[in-house]
Amino acid sequence: MILSLVMTKIEMDSLLLCEIRVVIFSLYENRLQSLLSKSIEPLGSGQWEIPGSPIKPDLSLEETASTALTRLTNIQEPYLEQLFTYGETNRHPEKQLISVVYFALIPTDSHQNTILIDQDIKWSPVSSLPMLVADHHQILQYAVRRLRYKLEYSAVGFELLPDTFTLSELQQTYEIILEETLDKRNFRRRILQAGIIEPTPHQKGGEGRPARLYRYRPDAIAEVKARRLFP
Amino acid sequence: MILSLVMTKIEMDSLLLCEIRVVIFSLYENRLQSLLSKSIEPLGSGQWEIPGSPIKPDLSLEETASTALTRLTNIQEPYLEQLFTYGETNRHPEKQLISVVYFALIPTDSHQNTILIDQDIKWSPVSSLPMLVADHHQILQYAVRRLRYKLEYSAVGFELLPDTFTLSELQQTYEIILEETLDKRNFRRRILQAGIIEPTPHQKGGEGRPARLYRYRPDAIAEVKARRLFP
DNA sequence: CCAAAAGTGTTCTATGTACACCCATGC
DNA sequence: GCATGGGTGTACATAGAACACTTTTGG
Numbered sequence: 001m002i003l004s005l006v007m008t009k010i011e012m013d014s015l016l017l018c019e020i021r022v023v024i025f026s027l028y029e030n031r032l033q034s035l036l037s038k039s040i041e042p043l044g045s046g047q048w049e050i051p052g053s054p055i056k057p058d059l060s061l062e063e064t065a066s067t068a069l070t071r072l073t074n075i076q077e078p079y080l081e082q083l084f085t086y087g088e089t090n091r092h093p094e095k096q097l098i099s100v101v102y103f104a105l106i107p108t109d110s111h112q113n114t115i116l117i118d119q120d121i122k123w124s125p126v127s128s129l130p131m132l133v134a135d136h137h138q139i140l141q142y143a144v145r146r147l148r149y150k151l152e153y154s155a156v157g158f159e160l161l162p163d164t165f166t167l168s169e170l171q172q173t174y175e176i177i178l179e180e181t182l183d184k185r186n187f188r189r190r191i192l193q194a195g196i197i198e199p200t201p202h203q204k205g206g207e208g209r210p211a212r213l214y215r216y217r218p219d220a221i222a223e224v225k226a227r228r229l230f231p
Numbered sequence: 232m233i234l235s236l237v238m239t240k241i242e243m244d245s246l247l248l249c250e251i252r253v254v255i256f257s258l259y260e261n262r263l264q265s266l267l268s269k270s271i272e273p274l275g276s277g278q279w280e281i282p283g284s285p286i287k288p289d290l291s292l293e294e295t296a297s298t299a300l301t302r303l304t305n306i307q308e309p310y311l312e313q314l315f316t317y318g319e320t321n322r323h324p325e326k327q328l329i330s331v332v333y334f335a336l337i338p339t340d341s342h343q344n345t346i347l348i349d350q351d352i353k354w355s356p357v358s359s360l361p362m363l364v365a366d367h368h369q370i371l372q373y374a375v376r377r378l379r380y381k382l383e384y385s386a387v388g389f390e391l392l393p394d395t396f397t398l399s400e401l402q403q404t405y406e407i408i409l410e411e412t413l414d415k416r417n418f419r420r421r422i423l424q425a426g427i428i429e430p431t432p433h434q435k436g437g438e439g440r441p442a443r444l445y446r447y448r449p450d451a452i453a454e455v456k457a458r459r460l461f462p
Numbered sequence: 463c464c465a466a467a468a469g470t471g472t473t474c475t476a477t478g479t480a481c482a483c484c485c486a487t488g489c
Numbered sequence: 490g491c492a493t494g495g496g497t498g499t500a501c502a503t504a505g506a507a508c509a510c511t512t513t514t515g516g
Contacts, residue, residue, distance in 0.1 A: 015288040018249060018329065057246040057327040061318035085316040085331050087292035096288040098249065100316050100329075168495075185497070186479065208494030209486040399468075416470070417506065439467030440513040 017095050020064045021052035021136075023083065023103040023143040024072070026110075026123070027160050032147075032177055033123040034140060035072060039133050043093070048124070049133045050140060052099070065102040072121060079105040079159035083143055091134055103143045105159035151177055155196045158216040166204055166211035167191070248326045251295045252283035252367075254314065254334040254374040255303070257341075257354070258391050263378075263408055264354040265371060266303060270364050274324070279355070280364045281371060283330070296333040303352060310336040310390035314374055322365055334374045336390035382408055386427045389447040397435055397442035398422070 024035040036048040053068040055061070062080060069078055083101040091097045124130060126144050129137060150156050157173050158165070171187050191197060198217050203210040255266040267279040284299040286292070293311060300309055314332040322328045355361060357375050360368060381387050388404050389396070402418050422428060429448050434441040 016249060016286065018247060055247065055318075055327070055329070058320065060320050061316065061329070082315065084313065085292065087286070087331070089289065089291050096286070098286070098292070098331075100318070166495085183480075184495090185481085188496080189498095190478090205487080206494080207488075208492080209488095209496080211495055397468085414507075415468090416508085419469080420471095421505090436514080437467080438515075439465080440469080440515095442468055 015095050017092065017097045018055045019052050019097070019099050020055055020061060020068060021050045021099050021101045021139070022065050022068050022080075023050055023101065023140055024069065024106060025103065025126075025143070025147060025160070026106045027108050027173060027176060028123055028125075030172070030176060031125040031127065032144070033125050034129075034143075036122055036124050036130070036132070037072075038120040041133070043133070047133045048122075048130050048136075050101070050136045051121070055100075061100050062102070065100075065104070069104050073106055073110060075104075075106050075110055079156065083146060084139075086135065086139065088135070097134075099139075101139055101143070103146065105147075105156065107160060107162050109162040148178055155194075155216070158197070164200055164202065164213040164215045166213060168211060170197075170214070246326055248323065248328045249286045250283050250328070250330050251286055251292060251299060252281045252330050252332045252370070253296050253299050253311075254281055254332065254371055255300065255337060256334065256357075256374070256378060256391070257337045258339050258404060258407060259354055259356075261403075261407060262356040262358065263375070264356050265360075265374075267353055267355050267361070267363070268303075269351040272364070274364070278364045279353075279361050279367075281332070281367045282352070286331075292331050293333070296331075296335075300335050304337055304341060306335075306337050306341055310387065314377060315370075317366065317370065319366070328365075330370075332370055332374070334377065336378075336387060338391060338393050340393040379408060386425075386447070389428070395431055395433065395444040395446045397444060399442060401428075401445070 026033055026035070035051060037051040039045060039047045039049045051068060051072055053064055053071075056064050056067070059067065062082070065080055066078070069075060069080070080102055081104075083103045085098065085100045087096065087098045089096060091099075126140065129140065131137075132140065147156070151174060157170060157177075160173055160177075161169060167188055168184075170191065171182055171184065174187070175182055196217055197214045200213045200215050202213045204213055257264055257266070266282060268282040270276060270278045270280045282299060282303055284295055284302075287295050287298070290298065293313070296311055297309070300306065300311070311333055312335075314334045316329065316331045318327065318329045320327060322330075357371065360371065362368075363371065378387070382405060388401060388408075391404055391408075392400060398419055399415075401422065402413055402415065405418070406413055427448055428445045431444045431446050433444045435444050
């Protein structure tokens with residue numbers, strides 16, 4: 001009786017797998033790139049996958065995602081957001097594999113801190129991904145769609161830049177992710193009117209006229225309400 | 232050795248609980264209401280909770296949610312959408328409880344079909360909820376926010392109405408959920424311009440002048456793209 | 463004929479879009 | 490002094506918001 005209960009529990013357990021995956025985005029070489037790790041599963045061995053971690057019962061899902069992220073990069077306070085939870089039955093040949101997927105944005109100036117342990121981790125442009133295990137390609141494409149979508153109605157663009165940045169850098173960020181060119185004057189007017197960034201006293205030199213540096217206003221409303229399409 | 236492995240597995244298993252919850256919305260007595268079930272857990276015994284189901288390894292998450300919904304209502308093709316996955320460590324005193332939460336919209340004419348098994352299931356207006364177990368109150372409030380938000384940029388309003396409906400009924404639906412009054416002429420113009428509903432040859436009688444019945448155009452684009460706030 | 467709900471257009475305002483030149487610095 | 494990228498304003502088109510009366514039916 002007790003033994004049978006034990007067996008049932010084990011069988012139940014072995015049918016259900018729960019994990020965290022984190023789609024990590026960054027701008028790199030003027031392209032939107034994502035961090036991939038080499039699969040160690042026997043099934044997808046040698047293929048690349050979205051980095052992840054088993055669920056740790058003593059941490060919340062977001063803390064687990066954050067920990068997985070810190071293991072790969074040195075980012076302290078990354079932008080992290082839950083994307084979707086995948087649980088189709090065909091994701092794994094034997095078990096039901098549930099993946100709670102997050103997406104993270106890390107600033108351009110933090111690449112140096114990315115720990116690229118031998119050849120098992122690499123950045124890959126989202127426009128030319130290698131073969132990925134299972135449905136990871138689909139997941140990553142969805143994450144890109146969400147990032148683009150989010151860029152259109154919220155302020156998430158700053159998360160991919162250093163603490164201070166020029167308006168041109170910010171515009172380039174938008175252009176790279178949205179894959180279209182934007183009008184400089186309109187871009188500046190709108191982003192400044194929204195009141196989510198403020199000028200700093202500093203400038204950035206280089207070729208040509210120096211540019212004013214701006215920073216995100218942490219006190220600004222995090223998410224600006226999208227205007228309604230319907231009444 | 233084997234025994235210790237077994238024990239570990241059991242302990243691991245007993246630390247992680249995975250479930251589906253479905254926030255079920257409907258319009259009822261001119262209010263937005265949600266279906267609640269009485270908790271049978273020893274902890275929240277007697278309190279109300281968002282209905283749910285354990286995860287079934289042979290079904291996808293969405294199928295499990297759909298099954299749980301069909302058990303409570305007789306809706307065949309409900310509107311069902313993933314809301315969020317909750318996994319804070321303080322949700323359950325001993326274990327880590329992961330709840331994949333969906334939200335469902337069911338039409339007003341299907342209330343009769345709702346199976347209200349004795350007193351263990353009831354409709355409750357979202358504006359006056361009873362005490363709910365754990366963080367279910369917070370989850371439900373978030374679902375309401377998402378519903379309102381979604382109503383503003385997509386076409387979900389129809390999902391709460393019968394197959395055919397008058398423009399006044401549709402406007403009332405929006406007004407109830409958004410908790411504000413809308414201009415009749417602007418509402419009609421915009422909803423018709425969007426091209427997501429079409430007139431039927433039928434009318435609905437009653438007091439006053441009969442109203443034309445409309446229906447959702449299944450071929451219309453499901454989600455109309457929200458206009459950009461940022462460039 | 464009256465009560466009750468359906469249906470219909472126009473004006474004004476705000477927001478988005480398109481577009482070209484001068485400015486400050488380093489070499 | 491010139492090459493390089495930074496910075497600025499205006500006119501036009503489009504979309505949203507405010508607003509009041511006529512129409513059709515049942516009793």
